[in-house]
Each structure stands twice: as structure tokens, then as C-alpha cells.
Amino acid sequence: MSGPLRGLYAITDSQLLADGRLLPYVEAALKGGARLLQYRDKSDDQARRLREASQLAELCARHGATLIINDDAELAARLGVGLHLGQGDGSLAAARALLGPRAIIGATCHASLTLAEQAAREGASYIAFGRFFTSQTKPGAPSATPELLEQARARFALPITAIGGVGLDNGAELISRGADLLAVVHALFSAPSATEVEARASAFGALFTAS
16 A cells, blocks of 8 residues: 555454455445545454455455454465554564564554554554444443544644544534544444445545545
8 A cells, every 4th residue: 555544444243244244345346435444353263363364455455455463474475465453462572573664554553642652662554443342343342542643743744543333423523623543333234235335435535535
């Protein structure tokens, strides 16, 4: 991916994208303009994870987007793609050493500017705050406020990602408060068809052009 990290950040969900929906729905999101795609699969099926991640890497390359692997630095290194780390997912500095200076590595910072400062020191490419709204993916995650985005924007030069219950009805406010990326799961991939996924992705993209 060339250019700044800005736009729709699509995150896969193994339940929403089961039964053959993963590839067609992801491709629809990319056609709709998703700039980053995070492959999030917490299963222990290493062979399937490698196969699916490889297929997603090809789709992202075809559409000029960037693939990010959730919590698996070895898989990210094997495919030469990016990585996202939660607070319990290992050392960001170690991941940076493994993946090299050009890899995109993001860090979950919950609702903490202190965690964001640590991530920045350790070489994060972007910092992610959330949850901002009720989230089906992580209902118990610490709450963040739109004001936090303004504080982070004033303090950090890194791109800022907003995650947690982000939808078309609330995304514009997050962008106006300082979010560069909107990380979306259910509001994108709960669609009844690939055609609807593409339409939703395009609508998320329009939030950025309007801001």
C-alpha cells in the first residue's frame, strides 16, 4: 500500500466469514475501497491459517491494499506482510526486529495514552484505540472516548485507528476527532451478500472524503 494510512480498515471474523464467505466478502470490501485488511483468526489450525492468509495476501496485492496479520509475527514474517499486536500478544520491539523497518505494525492501546507512548517508542506504525461503542467482537474491552482521539492527535504523529462498534452512523465523528483509520468488523462483514459488503465499504470510504 502506498500513501498514508487512512481509510477503512477491515477486520475479518471467523464466524461472520464462515461457510465460504471469507474470500468473496474480503474481495468485495477491497473493491469497495478498504485500505487495510486484518486477518484475525484465533484458531490453532496452522495449515488453514497459512492457506487463508496467503490467499488474502494475493487479494490485497491485487487491489493495492495492505494485509495485517493479527497476533502472529511468524506468519507475518513468512508472508512478508504487516502485523497487529494486542497488549498480551508479545513484544512490539521484537516484532519490529523480526519484520524489519518497513513493515506495518500496529498496536492495541485500549483507552490509554501511556500505552500509545510505549507503542510509539517501540516502533509502532499506527496506534489503535477502542472500544468507542458497544462491540460485539470484544464487549468487555475498556471504553475509549472521542476526546481521547483529540488528545492522541495532539500528542502523536502516528496514524490513529479507532475500533469497537464503529459503524456508518458514528464513524464520521471519530474521523473529525482525529481517527485516520476506522477498524470495522460487524458493520462491514455482517452483510447478507458480497454486493452489500462492497456497498458498505464504499460508504465508509465516503466518510473520509467528506471529512
